[in-house]
Amino acid sequence: MQRVKTGIKGLDEMLHGGFLPQTANLVEGAPGTGKTTLGMQFIYNGITLYDEPGIILTFEEFPQQYYRDAAAFGWDFKALEREGRLKVIMTSPEVGRLDLEQVGGMIETLTNEMGARRILVDSLSHLEKLTDDPVELRAIQYSFINALKREGLTAVLTKESPALLGAAESEESIAFVVDSYILLRYVEIESAIHKALLVLKLRGSDHAKDIRQFEITSGGIEVQAKFEGREGIMSGSPRLSMADSFVRAFVKKEKP
Amino acid sequence: MATSDDFTARLMNDMDPDLLDFVKTKVNTFIKWDLVRFFHENPNTADTVENIARYAGRNVTAVEPELNELVESGVMEIRHLDEIPVYSLTTDESMRRIVGEFIRACEDRHFRVKAVYHIIRGMR
Secondary structure, X not given: OOOEOOOOEOHHHHOOOOEOOOOEEEXXXXXXXXXXXXXXXXXXXXXXXXXXXXXXXXXXXXXXXXHHHHHHOOOOHHHHHHOOOEEEEEOOHHHHHHHHHOOOOHHHHHHHHHOOOEEEEEOHHHHHHHOOOHHHHHHHHHHHHHHHHHXXXXXXXXXXXXXXXXXXXXXXXXXXXXXEEEEEEEEEEOOEEEEEEEEEEEOOOOOOOOOEEEEEEOOEEEEEEEOOOEEOHHHOOOEEOHHHHHHHHHOOOOOO | OOXXXXXXXXXXXXXXXXXXXXXXXXXXXXXXXXXXXXXXXXXXXXXXXXXXXXXXXXXXXXXXXXXXXXXXXXXXXXXXXXXXXEEEEOOOHHHHHHHHHHHHHOOOHHHHHHHHHHHHHHHO
16 A cells, blocks of 8 residues: 655654554643644655655744744755745635635745645644634645645644643544544653654554654654563653562662 | 935845845835734734734724735735624735745844834835
């Protein structure tokens, strides 16, 4: 099966090769967990490794913030824009939605002109400003995602999670609308904060079910090994598994 | 006999003629200057006047006429989505180039002083 590779070390393996083409892929996490970085890396790798031009659609951060953040990883977004392989578009949710619904809108025109194959929407949470009615919100999200697919785009959509540690209380329907769902979480282990990544859902494909550690390095996100010997990772405050508790309590540590 | 005002005017007019025209006829208020700088730094922004005013940290009443004048002078473009006016920087390459030259020139203090002089004179 054809895959849209993220090019992110460890993530494509978890996704059994990458996202499926023309799908909507949600990345949810608390502030600072790396949602936008993951999305920018998906776009940058798409352009530079797989020759797939990309669009970044931002509803809040100014494009110049993306240029600066990307430059910190050595990704020259301004140069890619000059080459016509990237566009960082800023607009509001209401205009973005109307634009996508219209024939010959800005996003449709740019997609066709650039031959864009990927899009980062940062963040989908802002569509919630358009209505207080959950039924209408789901219809808006569904229509928005379908419009991206109509344009042949594989999308990474970020979603803000209000809880810094552990799972946020949520009854939102977006998880049902998207094709894949990646959770990023802060985890406290022995008085240090680590980051965890879990692929919760990948429609139409198998995927890794374990919870992996990841780091944001100077080159972007790197997904590492799974958390060993811990339970309750996604609660934010994991505990040692029963076997590891036993070993720690009763098995003598080797002297250095 | 030349007055000090003439001398000042000559000194302040001492810049690239295209930029002088741009300052005198297009970016002739401080709000327009802010808007042009914002759209130069964020060139693919397209939004309503309410949101642009928010991005600029100003009120809609102040921003709307300035945006419309920038549209009239060809710096900005306007289109309507469901009758909602949406503003964006012009796609005209020559205008984008002069906007870029103006913003780069503004990095020079002497140029900024001259631009401020022309804007204040134009506001009288």
